[in-house]
Amino acid sequence: MNVSTSAEVWIASLVTIAIMSFVYKDNPFYRLVENLYVGVSAGHALVLGWGNIRDLALVPMVRDGKWVLVIPVILGLMLYTRYFKKLAWLSRIPLAVMMGIGTGLAISGTVGSQIVNQVRANLVKLNTIDNIIIVVGTFAVLAYFFFMAEHKGALGVLAGGGRYLMMVAFGAAFGSTVMGRMSLFIGRLQYLFGDWLGLIR
Amino acid sequence: MVQGRVFSFWLLVVLIGSMLYGMWRARKGIAIKIRRIAGLNAIEEAVGRATEMGRPVHYTPGLGGISAAEATQTFAALAIMGHVAHLSARMDVPLIVTIRQPEVLPLAEESVRQAYLEEGKVDAYVPTNIRFLSNQQFAYAAAVFGIMAREKPAANFLMGAFWAEALMLAEVGSEVGALQIAGTAQLSQVPFFIAASDYCLIGEELFAGAAYLSGDPTQMGSIFGQDLGKAIVALLMLAGVIATNMGSSFFSTLLGK
Numbered sequence: 001m002n003v004s005t006s007a008e009v010w011i012a013s014l015v016t017i018a019i020m021s022f023v024y025k026d027n028p029f030y031r032l033v034e035n036l037y038v039g040v041s042a043g044h045a046l047v048l049g050w051g052n053i054r055d056l057a058l059v060p061m062v063r064d065g066k067w068v069l070v071i072p073v074i075l076g077l078m079l080y081t082r083y084f085k086k087l088a089w090l091s092r093i094p095l096a097v098m099m100g101i102g103t104g105l106a107i108s109g110t111v112g113s114q115i116v117n118q119v120r121a122n123l124v125k126l127n128t129i130d131n132i133i134i135v136v137g138t139f140a141v142l143a144y145f146f147f148m149a150e151h152k153g154a155l156g157v158l159a160g161g162g163r164y165l166m167m168v169a170f171g172a173a174f175g176s177t178v179m180g181r182m183s184l185f186i187g188r189l190q191y192l193f194g195d196w197l198g199l200i201r
Numbered sequence: 202m203v204q205g206r207v208f209s210f211w212l213l214v215v216l217i218g219s220m221l222y223g224m225w226r227a228r229k230g231i232a233i234k235i236r237r238i239a240g241l242n243a244i245e246e247a248v249g250r251a252t253e254m255g256r257p258v259h260y261t262p263g264l265g266g267i268s269a270a271e272a273t274q275t276f277a278a279l280a281i282m283g284h285v286a287h288l289s290a291r292m293d294v295p296l297i298v299t300i301r302q303p304e305v306l307p308l309a310e311e312s313v314r315q316a317y318l319e320e321g322k323v324d325a326y327v328p329t330n331i332r333f334l335s336n337q338q339f340a341y342a343a344a345v346f347g348i349m350a351r352e353k354p355a356a357n358f359l360m361g362a363f364w365a366e367a368l369m370l371a372e373v374g375s376e377v378g379a380l381q382i383a384g385t386a387q388l389s390q391v392p393f394f395i396a397a398s399d400y401c402l403i404g405e406e407l408f409a410g411a412a413y414l415s416g417d418p419t420q421m422g423s424i425f426g427q428d429l430g431k432a433i434v435a436l437l438m439l440a441g442v443i444a445t446n447m448g449s450s451f452f453s454t455l456l457g458k
Contacts, residue, residue, distance in 0.1 A: 019343070026350035034347045041337030082307055091307060095267070098304060102272025109270055111216070112209045119438045120456045123445045135442055142435055147235040147409045148428045166403065167395075174392035 002198030013196040016188055137165045207458045216430040223426025227418040233425050240382050240400035241410045244281075247356035247380045248288040257295040259354035260285055261345065261370070262309060263361020263385065264338060266302040271362035273408065274386050275305060278361030279312055280411035281384070285358060286316030290325060299348060300333045301341040342366035346373045359383040359398070360407065363390045371397035384410065 004010065015036070018029040057073050060066040075094040082091035122138050124131045140162035143155055151159040193199045202210065227233055251258045262278035265271030282298065289296040298313060300306045310331045317326035334344040349357070350373065357374035359367070359381065367383075367390035374381045375397050383394035384402030394401045402410050405427070412420035441452035 022346060022350070026347065031347060034343045037337075037340045037343050038335045041335045041340035045336050079304070079307075095304065095307065098266075098268040099272065099276070102266070102268045102270075102275075105268075105270050106273045107213070111213045112206065115434060116209050116212065116456055119434065119441060120453065122438050123441045123453050123456075126442070126446055138438070139435065142431060145405050146428050146431060147238075147424050148233070150236045170392035170395055173389060174396060177389070177392070 004196050004198065009196050013192055016192065020188075137162070140165055205457065208456050212434075215433060216426075219429040219433065220423050220426030223424070223429060224419050224422035226425060227422025230418075233418075233421045235409060235413050235421075235424055238402065238406055238410055238413070240384060240402045240406070241413060243380070243382055243400045244285060244358075244414075245288060247358070247382055248285065248292055248294060250380050251289075251355035252292040252294045254355040256353055256355035257297050258285065258289055258356045258358070259297045259299065259345075259349060259352075259374070259379070260358040261299045261301075261361070262305060263359075263363055264301045264341065264366070265362030267304055267308070271387075274362040275302075277408045277411035278384075279305070279308055280415050281358070281360050281407075282309065283312045283316055284414040286313040287320060290317045290320035290322040293322075293325065295327065295330060297348065297352065297354065298331045299341070299345050300331065301336060301338070303333060303336060306331065306333045338364065338366060342369055345370060349373045349377050349379070353377045354379050357381045359385075359394065360402070361385065362387050363394075368393035368397060374398075 004013075015033050018033040019037075021027055022030045053073075057069050061069050075097060078090050078094045080091070081087040081089075118138070122135050124134065126132050126135060140158050142162070143158040144151075144162035144166070146155065146159070149155055190200065194201060223233075248258055260282050262275055262282055263271070265275045267275055286296055296313065298309050300309055310328065313331055314323070314326050314328075317323050332348075335341045346369070354374070354377065357371075357377075357379035359370055359374070360383070363370070363385050364387065367385070367387075371381060371383060371394055381398040382400045382402075383398040384407040385391060385394060386404045386407055388404065391401065391403055395403075409424050409427075412424050415421075437452075441456070444452050
């Protein structure tokens with residue numbers, strides 16, 4: 001047994017155990033680490049935020065003369081007007097800009113990747129079982145997502161089939177992700193029993 | 202026009218047209234009905250259960266922001282949250298909202314406060330129940346676990362965009378005995394919500410649910426428009442499959458433009 005003498009390894013190991021102790025029940029050690037985690041991430045976010053303001057706004061403006069960047073800086077500052085009752089309405093402007101950007105980004109990616117590419121993937125010869133499942137499956141799942149009509153009759157049969165197909169796909173995804181999570185868990189155990197306690201190599 | 206995006210552009214025009222048509226129909230007063238979605242019908246039951254048990258309701262509008270591709274899920278989650286806030290105010294049950302993205306906080310505060318105001322219960326609105334926890338994914342998740350373990354909500358709503366923390370959030374909710382209603386369009390996380398929640402809104406059901414609960418004719422019309430768009434895409438796909446099997450590459454070429 002070759003227990004680590006590194007303070008870093010000890011802290012990481014004890015924090016790991018404290019977090020994992022939540023599996024048993026909520027306890028003071030978990031609460032301590034929970035607050036530590038939230039606090040550290042707040043500090044980290046503050047440093048990152050300052051880094052972004054400095055590198056993406058202040059330096060390009062002052063050094064490179066890109067004064068157009070003053071617009072996002074002003075929009076950012078306007079977010080804080082919500083703390084002043086008379087000016088609070090101003091904070092809605094940057095929020096509206098962000099929401100507009102978000103909606104635009106969502107639309108631009110959706111049509112190409114989620115509609116056109118899906119349709120193209122279905123333009124196959126129906127000469128194999130795989131291809132038939134792909135095409136019929138796509139129509140069935142699409143039928144499930146029609147909201148204006150009750151799932152009755154032919155639409156009901158098709159949508160019901162789509163539901164079963166989705167569950168099969170979700171089951172496979174669940175299984176593969178659980179396997180991935182197990183490997184993460186094994187990685188933590190190797191850290192505890194190897195790097196920390198030196199019981200395994 | 203950029204090669205490879207021409208067809209996408211015209212399809213987008215058609216889809217926007219179908220949405221506008223749906224909204225126009227709704228504004229003209231043509232009734233729009235949508236099929237029953239089990240998860241939506243269970244919302245009132247979940248809040249009612251919290252009232253009977255004397256325990257709070259927990260709601261998270263997901264971990265997505267409002268300026269990325271997941272923004273639409275956050276908007277839908279906030280719309281559903283407004284409905285949950287109305288029910289919570291009406292039934293006098295505390296509503297705890299946990300937030301990951303700082304820019305979502307003012308929207309959530311406004312939405313919940315407005316709901317309490319409309320229910321005539323503005324005095325019952327507790328600003329500290331709308332809690333920004335951390336913008337770091339797992340720090341947020343750890344803090345939500347703690348809140349759920351200590352405050353034991355009787356109803357847990359997980360709506361919006363989620364990533365690797367999805368199963369853990371749903372698992373803790375299940376552990377404290379909450380009736381859970383989840384909904385996300387992150388298809389990689391849907392399996393976990395299906396496994397660990399009582400009800401799950403899958404993909405587009407989240408958006409349809411938000412529109413349905415809002416009761417806003419324009420939003421309801423957008424569901425009609427979406428269905429119309431889906432029918433157009435389905436017809437396009439059907440024609441493409443038939444043409445391909447008859448040896449024509451017309452649709453493959455068309456979609457590649």
